[in-house]
Amino acid sequence: MTDRSTFDGMMSRLQAGDRLSADEIRDLAATPDILSLGMLADTLRRRLHDRRVTYVRVAQYSVDHTWTDAIPPGATEVRITGVPGSLPLAVAAVEQARAAVGTRVVSGYSWTALAALANGGTPMSRVLGELRGAGLDAVAEVPMDSVGNLDTAVDALKAAGFDQIRLTIDKAPAADRVALLIRAGALQDRVGCIRAINPLPMLLSSVRPTTGYDDVKMVAIARLAAPHIDTVQVDWLRYGPKLAQVALTFGADDLDGVTASDAAPDGHRRAPLEEVKRNIEAAGFVAAERDGRFVVVSS
Amino acid sequence: MVEQIARAVSGGARISAEDALRLYRDAPTHLLGRLADGIRARKHPEGIVSYIIDRNVNYTNVCTARCNFCAFYRTVGSPDGYVLGFEEIFAKIDETIAVGGNQMLLQGGHNPDLPIQWYEDLFRAIKQRYPDFKLHALSPPEVLHISRLNNVPVPAVIARLVAAGLDSIPGGGAEMLVDRVRKLLNCYGKASSDEWLGVMREAHRAGLRTTATMMYGTVETDEERIEHMLRLRDLQDETGGFTAFITWSYQPEHTERAGIEATGIDYLRTLALARIVLDNVDNLQASWVTQGGKVGQLSLAFGANDMGSVMIEENVVRAAGASYCMDEVEIVANIEDAGFTAKRRNMHYEVLGDPIFREREVPRMLSLATARADGDASVPEELRNYPARSRQGKQLRLAQ
Numbered sequence: 001m002t003d004r005s006t007f008d009g010m011m012s013r014l015q016a017g018d019r020l021s022a023d024e025i026r027d028l029a030a031t032p033d034i035l036s037l038g039m040l041a042d043t044l045r046r047r048l049h050d051r052r053v054t055y056v057r058v059a060q061y062s063v064d065h066t067w068t069d070a071i072p073p074g075a076t077e078v079r080i081t082g083v084p085g086s087l088p089l090a091v092a093a094v095e096q097a098r099a100a101v102g103t104r105v106v107s108g109y110s111w112t113a114l115a116a117l118a119n120g121g122t123p124m125s126r127v128l129g130e131l132r133g134a135g136l137d138a139v140a141e142v143p144m145d146s147v148g149n150l151d152t153a154v155d156a157l158k159a160a161g162f163d164q165i166r167l168t169i170d171k172a173p174a175a176d177r178v179a180l181l182i183r184a185g186a187l188q189d190r191v192g193c194i195r196a197i198n199p200l201p202m203l204l205s206s207v208r209p210t211t212g213y214d215d216v217k218m219v220a221i222a223r224l225a226a227p228h229i230d231t232v233q234v235d236w237l238r239y240g241p242k243l244a245q246v247a248l249t250f251g252a253d254d255l256d257g258v259t260a261s262d263a264a265p266d267g268h269r270r271a272p273l274e275e276v277k278r279n280i281e282a283a284g285f286v287a288a289e290r291d292g293r294f295v296v297v298s299s
Numbered sequence: 300m301v302e303q304i305a306r307a308v309s310g311g312a313r314i315s316a317e318d319a320l321r322l323y324r325d326a327p328t329h330l331l332g333r334l335a336d337g338i339r340a341r342k343h344p345e346g347i348v349s350y351i352i353d354r355n356v357n358y359t360n361v362c363t364a365r366c367n368f369c370a371f372y373r374t375v376g377s378p379d380g381y382v383l384g385f386e387e388i389f390a391k392i393d394e395t396i397a398v399g400g401n402q403m404l405l406q407g408g409h410n411p412d413l414p415i416q417w418y419e420d421l422f423r424a425i426k427q428r429y430p431d432f433k434l435h436a437l438s439p440p441e442v443l444h445i446s447r448l449n450n451v452p453v454p455a456v457i458a459r460l461v462a463a464g465l466d467s468i469p470g471g472g473a474e475m476l477v478d479r480v481r482k483l484l485n486c487y488g489k490a491s492s493d494e495w496l497g498v499m500r501e502a503h504r505a506g507l508r509t510t511a512t513m514m515y516g517t518v519e520t521d522e523e524r525i526e527h528m529l530r531l532r533d534l535q536d537e538t539g540g541f542t543a544f545i546t547w548s549y550q551p552e553h554t555e556r557a558g559i560e561a562t563g564i565d566y567l568r569t570l571a572l573a574r575i576v577l578d579n580v581d582n583l584q585a586s587w588v589t590q591g592g593k594v595g596q597l598s599l600a601f602g603a604n605d606m607g608s609v610m611i612e613e614n615v616v617r618a619a620g621a622s623y624c625m626d627e628v629e630i631v632a633n634i635e636d637a638g639f640t641a642k643r644r645n646m647h648y649e650v651l652g653d654p655i656f657r658e659r660e661v662p663r664m665l666s667l668a669t670a671r672a673d674g675d676a677s678v679p680e681e682l683r684n685y686p687a688r689s690r691q692g693k694q695l696r697l698a699q
Contacts, residue, residue: 032638034600035336039329211636212593213600242563242594249328249564275559282562284328 007036014043014224022182025225029178034217034250041220041251044227052299053248053285055236055255055276056292063089063108067096071104074273075260077292079140080108087117087127091134098135105292110141111153112170128160137292138164141202144180145172154191164195164294167229171203174214178221185226195294196231197222198256200239215243216250223251231294236276245279254290255280301326308334308575311341319525323572328564335571335602342581343604348639349582349648350630352655353402353435354395354611357670358383358421362408364440364489368474368517370553370618372408376691381671382410384679385424391668392429395611398662399627399655402646404608405436406471406615409444409489412692415451415459417685422464434464435646438471439498440490448688454501461505467646468502470510470545476530477523484517484556496534503540508647511541511580515569516549516561524569528576535579542648543582543605546573547589552620563594567601574602582648587630588616591623596633605648606630606641612668626664627656 059075063082084090097106118124147153188194199222233256234247259272280287288299304318361380362372373380446456481487548561585603587595631654634641643651683699
């Protein structure tokens with residue numbers, strides 16, 4: 001943050017419902033003053049969501065899962081992971097998941113996995129149409145740094161009826177992510193169907209992991225750069241309770257990927273659900289469980 | 300009200316217990332961070348964040364204290380109990396020096412079979428082999444234990460240990476300096492609040508510098524956390540002997556007390572509050588070993604000016620479920636990523652220089668070492684030279 005008057009000016013504008021410019025976002029991203037950045041993002045977050053933080057319990061299954069086990073009753077979203085070998089296999093997995101979970105949300109696949117299917121000669125519109133027809137409610141990940149043409153991808157998803165798009169990032173470094181987040185904000189202004197953005201990398205590097213500063217800064221930048229994207233998420237399992245909780249004070253309003261069952265071999269000290277609620281409340285927020293359609297189911 | 304207190308703190312005023320409680324409970328997290336960060340910037344305007352390359356060695360895990368929050372100790376006679384041999388400790392020092400270290404943090408259980416001569420001989424042997432190597436050793440409860448075991452007054456224990464080579468005393472064993480809490484944690488017997496502070500007072504009078512710590516997140520109230528800080532602040536006003544304050548959350552895994560760990564936000568708020576309350580302590584460490592590297596780094600925005608130790612070895616926190624590791628490369632990357640200049644320091648917080656890995660090649664360290672390899676039940680030969688107090692210890696000596 002350059003000076004107090006710049007900060008105060010930005011704060012006043014955010015409180016009045018204004019948004020920051022792309023240049024201002026870039027300047028904010030360049031500052032090590034994460035507290036000022038966090039205050040700005042938190043102000044916008046509270047304007048949009050007040051004290052509410054949502055979380056979703058997700059049961060994740062590989063595309064080759066046999067679907068013979070019972071789906072955890074707490075899961076409000078079933079997410080198919082992995083890269084299907086062919087469109088029929090991708091469709092079959094969705095059909096089986098749909099049959100197994102009834103009316104609960106079925107999401108699955110990354111855009112890049114679907115694009116690989118389309119590369120075999122099948123038009124993307126047909127890939128998306130068949131999956132939608134089989135019961136897929138949402139494409140799980142649209143990684144902004146891997147999709148190629150983001151506008152084309154989002155338009156194709158929208159045309160196929162996927163109207164709650166979730167933007168993610170695979171592995172772009174922090175410096176590149178700022179531009180992607182600014183782009184996401186501009187894209188939402190045009191399409192209006194982006195429901196959530198998850199600004200932290202899905203692919204974690206053990207050689208050069210992201211830092212705490214990187215993470216909270218990107219969460220805050222996502223909130224400020226894309227004020228019309230309702231939900232800024234942090235992945236509970238990937239990033240862990242401590243970072244995820246702190247991120248809630250830097251603009252995030254949703255915890256994605258909460259486990260639907262307690263899979264620890266010796267059990268946890270607290271059930272995952274209780275741990276999520278405890279962390280949300282200890283950060284000064286009110287916890288609300290949502291389903292895969294972003295509808296609050298209990299609070 | 301919070302705004303009024305914040306203005307006073309920003310203006311450099313000393314905070315009262317009542318106002319500290321108000322800030323801790325009611326101030327937004329970012330505001331607490333900003334106040335703490337402002338104090339850090341005033342005390343360290345050069346933008347340096349320091350760290351030390353040292354090794355955290357636990358010379359024994361045998362302990363009679365039986366604190367119910369500890370997962371590390373073993374009872375006297377336990378087959379898992381160990382005492383490190385002098386040669387083992389020398390080897391650890393060699394490894395520490397090889398990666399640029401200049402100090403050992405040496406702490407252990409209250410072992411009734413180690414008389415004061417054992418410590419004196421160890422310290423002398425270390426100083427003879429490694430004259431420039433620093434010994435940051437024996438927390439106040441250990442000093443008390445040695446005093447009681449050997450019927451030697453605390454000032455005399457400190458004098459004898461200093462004569463043998465002790466350089467400074469770590470602030471371990473403070474837990475929460477409130478006797479109600481200490482009784483519930485079963486650590487009142489090892490040292491009451493007054494006794495812990497009394498050992499530090501004696502150490503400071505003897506010319507030693509020490510650190511101060513606080514373990515929170517067990518049974519204490521918010522008021523008691525602040526009481527702990529104020530007791531440290533009072534002693535610091537009196538002696539000026541504390542170089543740094545380190546706080547960490549109770550780690551519950553595998554402990555008798557069990558329970559759950561305080562959250563990351565609680566850590567950052569507690570750290571920030573400590574920076575505000577402890578206006579006479581220059582340095583605050585980030586506890587990445589309990590909070591992980593990410594929240595550890597974020598500590599630098601909430602009042603910390605030091606990333607603590609590279610550690611090389613850690614046994615106590617690991618036993619309670621946390622196993623984070625950061626070598627010098629990663630610590631420096633985190634400091635610089637946060638916009639600070641990374642400098643190596645000694646225990647007195649004097650800058651020693653730039654990162655050692657930029658001066659010469661140092662092997663990367665991706666996990667922390669342990670006191671001993673699993674299954675190593677060897678008994679050091681030199682132990683036979685020291686009389687044991689416990690029945691089991693005496694039997695062991697006879698069998699040697």
